[in-house]
Amino acid sequence: MPKKEVKKQRDDRALQSKDAQLEQYTQDATDEFLTSNQGVRINDNQNSLKAGSRGPSLLEDHFLREKLTHFDHERIPERVVHARGSAAHGTFIANGAASRYCKAAFLRKGVATPVFTRFSTVAGSRGSTDLARDVRGFATKFYTQEGVFDLVGNNMPVFFIQDAIKFPDFVHAVKPEPHNEIPQAQSAHDTFWDFVSINTEATHMVLWLMSDRAIPRSYRMMEGFGVHTFKMIDEDNNVCFVKFHWKPKLGVNSVLWDEALKISGKDPDFHRRDLWDAIESGAFPQYDLGVQVIPESDEFKFDFDLLDPTKLVPEELVPVEIVGTMTLNRNPDNFFAETEQVAFCISHIVPGLDFTNDPLLQGRLFSYLDTQLKRLGGPNFHELPINKSLAPVVNNQRDGHMRQTINRGRTSYEPNRLGGGCPFQAGGDMAGFKTAVEKMQGIKVRDRNLSFVDHFTQARVFYLSQTVTEKTHIVEAFQFELLHCTDNSVKERVISVLQQVDVDLATKVASGLGIATPVQVPSPLNLQIPADAPEGEYQPKSAAGLKVAQSKSLSILENPVPSIETLKVAFLLADGFDEKLVTKAVEQLKADGAVPCIVAPLGGTVAGDKGGSLKVDFALPATGSVLFDALYVGSAGKSVTALTADAKAKLFIAETYKHCKPIAIIDGSQSLLFQSLPGVALDSEGDLSAEGIAVITKAAELKDFEAMLEKKRFHNRTDADKVVV
Numbered sequence: 001m002p003k004k005e006v007k008k009q010r011d012d013r014a015l016q017s018k019d020a021q022l023e024q025y026t027q028d029a030t031d032e033f034l035t036s037n038q039g040v041r042i043n044d045n046q047n048s049l050k051a052g053s054r055g056p057s058l059l060e061d062h063f064l065r066e067k068l069t070h071f072d073h074e075r076i077p078e079r080v081v082h083a084r085g086s087a088a089h090g091t092f093i094a095n096g097a098a099s100r101y102c103k104a105a106f107l108r109k110g111v112a113t114p115v116f117t118r119f120s121t122v123a124g125s126r127g128s129t130d131l132a133r134d135v136r137g138f139a140t141k142f143y144t145q146e147g148v149f150d151l152v153g154n155n156m157p158v159f160f161i162q163d164a165i166k167f168p169d170f171v172h173a174v175k176p177e178p179h180n181e182i183p184q185a186q187s188a189h190d191t192f193w194d195f196v197s198i199n200t201e202a203t204h205m206v207l208w209l210m211s212d213r214a215i216p217r218s219y220r221m222m223e224g225f226g227v228h229t230f231k232m233i234d235e236d237n238n239v240c241f242v243k244f245h246w247k248p249k250l251g252v253n254s255v256l257w258d259e260a261l262k263i264s265g266k267d268p269d270f271h272r273r274d275l276w277d278a279i280e281s282g283a284f285p286q287y288d289l290g291v292q293v294i295p296e297s298d299e300f301k302f303d304f305d306l307l308d309p310t311k312l313v314p315e316e317l318v319p320v321e322i323v324g325t326m327t328l329n330r331n332p333d334n335f336f337a338e339t340e341q342v343a344f345c346i347s348h349i350v351p352g353l354d355f356t357n358d359p360l361l362q363g364r365l366f367s368y369l370d371t372q373l374k375r376l377g378g379p380n381f382h383e384l385p386i387n388k389s390l391a392p393v394v395n396n397q398r399d400g401h402m403r404q405t406i407n408r409g410r411t412s413y414e415p416n417r418l419g420g421g422c423p424f425q426a427g428g429d430m431a432g433f434k435t436a437v438e439k440m441q442g443i444k445v446r447d448r449n450l451s452f453v454d455h456f457t458q459a460r461v462f463y464l465s466q467t468v469t470e471k472t473h474i475v476e477a478f479q480f481e482l483l484h485c486t487d488n489s490v491k492e493r494v495i496s497v498l499q500q501v502d503v504d505l506a507t508k509v510a511s512g513l514g515i516a517t518p519v520q521v522p523s524p525l526n527l528q529i530p531a532d533a534p535e536g537e538y539q540p541k542s543a544a545g546l547k548v549a550q551s552k553s554l555s556i557l558e559n560p561v562p563s564i565e566t567l568k569v570a571f572l573l574a575d576g577f578d579e580k581l582v583t584k585a586v587e588q589l590k591a592d593g594a595v596p597c598i599v600a601p602l603g604g605t606v607a608g609d610k611g612g613s614l615k616v617d618f619a620l621p622a623t624g625s626v627l628f629d630a631l632y633v634g635s636a637g638k639s640v641t642a643l644t645a646d647a648k649a650k651l652f653i654a655e656t657y658k659h660c661k662p663i664a665i666i667d668g669s670q671s672l673l674f675q676s677l678p679g680v681a682l683d684s685e686g687d688l689s690a691e692g693i694a695v696i697t698k699a700a701e702l703k704d705f706e707a708m709l710e711k712k713r714f715h716n717r718t719d720a721d722k723v724v725v
């Protein structure tokens with residue numbers, strides 16, 4: 001075949017969809033003989049080669065040695081952070097709105113780009129629980145026609161530190177303590193709080209970490225943020241600053257801390273399973289990609305520095321413009337080959353985008369490539385199917401561990417004449433990555449600009465922007481965490497820092513710890529702007545700059561999305577349940593996008609009052625209310641008696657009430673509810689006055705329950721605290 005034709009075929013292949021590319025590497029073993037790694041058929045995989053049938057085994061057994069050797073080398077180092085994660089394939093479709101600012105091809109109207117997104121926790125090991133109080137990673141690999149772009153973000157828009165040189169210290173502090181490797185996947189220990197109370201630049205992020213953002217209901221229901229300020233470059237080489245946002249179509253939802261603790265025991269794979277099940281059932285998670293665009297000329301208009309990753313740009317000042325939508329629609333075929341081996345690097349960027357001088361970002365540019373070399377064993381990790389670019393990769397890089405490309409020809413250098421000058425660089429006006437031109441001046445100095453010094457203003461804005469319920473959760477989270485610390489000076493320093501955020505917050509947290517306020521403990525790195533600060537190249541504009549006192553977009557509860565899609569509704573049934581109402585409710589909820597699940601005291605089937613039966617999805621001994629979003633008690637008559645006598649059924653009801661979730665109960669069965677909730681007062685008519693309880697007398701009333709589902713939680717159930725579970 002002529003060379004040109006070979007090249008064309010290769011390029012065509014490379015530009016096929018990612019699924020087609022991956023398909024070339026996948027294998028299923030249907031109708032195949034078992035072979036060795038050399039393709040030799042194996043006729044006995046049960047017995048090793050022995051000297052006599054009672055042994056000893058012989059060194060000669062090359063099948064045994066090959067199998068054990070491979071097994072012994074099956075693990076690669078887990079990620080040093082974000083070790084626990086889960087991922088899915090999908091597509092990003094741009095709506096074209098970004099093309100005004102950015103020339104990247106994947107942002108042009110209608111362009112569909114294959115993506116692979118991995119969600120993760122940060123602190124825990126690979127086997128840790130999904131429901132740890134933690135930041136969630138939100139990393140997306142875009143296989144664009146111009147090369148790979150990795151948007152490696154988190155579900156919180158700011159970070160703990162301002163400079164990458166502190167990252168190893170921060171991670172050491174939050175990870176299990178080095179002498180005894182306790183505690184796993186938790187920030188509730190002395191070293192974390194010691195670090196963040198000294199490094200007050202962490203305060204803003206700590207507020208986010210103590211908020212409900214740190215315990216999402218689902219990966220499908222959390223936002224994502226690129227955190228740093230990046231640059232976008234348009235066709236005419238104009239530059240603007242940009243912050244990236246992912247907005248989930250299902251809205252942002254979280255669980256309560258008591259639920260998180262229980263889910264960690266009942267189903268540590270809660271988020272992983274949730275993502276997997278949603279995609280398998282066809283309920284594909286969707287997220288809009290948004291940008292906050294800041295003209296280059298506005299760089300110094302804010303009361304903080306755009307290069308400071310502990311600050312966010314309030315949406316009230318710069319609205320988020322939606323530029324496309326990502327749909328995750330396929331689960332990986334193989335966890336290790338795809339989710340574990342995917343290698344994100346913040347340096348993977350395409351023409352039209354660029355980095356800024358954010359010192360955290362600058363350090364990340366080194367760290368990700370370095371970590372992939374360690375984890376994946378060498379410089380050829382980009383050849384692994386999950387990391388492989390869809391755009392052709394043509395360069396003079398050669399050799400190294402596990403090299404797969406067989407590069408032909410004698411020239412592996414550029415410029416060359418012997419190879420016809422190929423591959424040639426896309427210089428001049430030709431397409432290709434060009435760094436945005438930026439005027440640089442200054443002195444070489446190991447220092448930080450004064451514009452990074454304010455550690456508390458945005459932390460305060462965050463706290464003040466929360467609803468009363470959310471503020472209470474933050475206070476309780478601080479108390480839970482600090483009550484796990486053993487060193488009193490650590491706790492006192494945290495309170496001292498919180499006093500600088502909000503005195504009310506500090507006082508409330510301190511009261512739970514038995515610490516009298518005010519506390520004055522200096523934090524050595526809590527710098528103040530000196531009154532006589534010299535005129536520098538850039539001074540913070542705290543007085544004149546753009547700022548807000550509160551920002552509605554920072555609260556989860558202020559931004560509800562009324563949807564019942566994919567919510568899991570437990571139908572608690574015992575033999576003799578109300579078949580007519582239950583069957584209709586199950587059908588209706590399914591039709592409206594929710595996921596009804598039959599829960600009963602035992603496995604197998606549960607019999608209705610009209611002779612029919614339903615398959616039990618979850619039996620009470622092996623499940624818990626915390627795994628569901630709402631409860632429909634579908635029993636009537638003697639079936640209520642059975643549930644009333646079942647302690648696990650009553651616990652299920654009581655927890656659902658305590659966690660402020662919607663409950664539907666068939667009229668006449670209220671006694672079961674009352675008996676499950678001793679301590680909760682009834683109103684003058686002998687009913688529960690709490691919101692979020694639907695009494696069903698006829699099928700049409702399911703609508704009331706669905707309206708409650710749309711709200712998801714009823715945090716104003718003030719007596720929820722009285723429920724003992």
Ligand code: HDD
Nearest residue numbers: 079081082118137138139153154164167227363367368371
């Ligand atoms: Fe990082 C992984 C996000 C700061 C060094 N980081 C990692 C992952 C995410 C983030 C989502 C997991 C990617 C995956 O799913 O495989 N990291 C962030 C964000 C940061 C951040 C949003 C601040 C804005 N990270 C950060 C700094 C450094 C690192 C400052 C080092 C200087 N991060 C790493 C790493 C990891 C990583 C050690 C571990 C595994 C990996 O890269 O692939 O290199």
